[in-house]
Amino acid sequence: MILPLLQVVAISTIALYFVRWRMGARRRNNQSWESLLARLRPDWSARELSDTFLWKEGLSATPEDAWQRMEGPKGLWVMYQNARVMLEMADFAARNCEGVDRLLVETLHSDAMQIRVCVLMALAQYGFTQASEGVRVNAFRAASMYSGMAARMTQLLQEHAAVLVPDFVAAM
DSSP: OHHHHHHHHHHHHHHHHHHHHHHHHHHHHTOOHHHHHHHSOTTSOGGGGOTTTTTSSOOSSOHHHHHHHTTTHHHHHHHHHHHHHHHHHHHHHHHHSTTOOHHHHHHHHHHHHHHHHHHHHHHHHHHHHSSOHHHHHHHHHHHHHHHHHHHHHHHHHHHHOGGGHHHHHHHO
């Protein structure tokens, strides 16, 4: 009696997961550029870490300096959330622009996942050891990847949707 009940619960749970996943995918596909820009969190910007932010990869700050400028976990959390939004922006550009470099879009996907994992590791370390050397190094790594992702996103927009670049730069 309990085995059939467990099977029904398991199948119902999986079905519910796929329905929610499909609804989320449909919602993401129907987003406008303006709604994506509005989701970027402007309360911290990596501009403070690099003179060439959005135009060239690399940071001009040390890990300790970067930790101070990013305001610790606040900046990490903003990077975590903005990485997902930039990923959705890359998907938006790939769907709505002709001739988008698929390798660049896949690189942006990879960047977003790496940033999110690195940020979560840094936040977990911070929760246990506060601002130790390892936390600052992971935060610096995340910020460096974030800067690179923003530069690649700017490149993608310049090549395929130049009219969207000013809005993106202003939001970042």
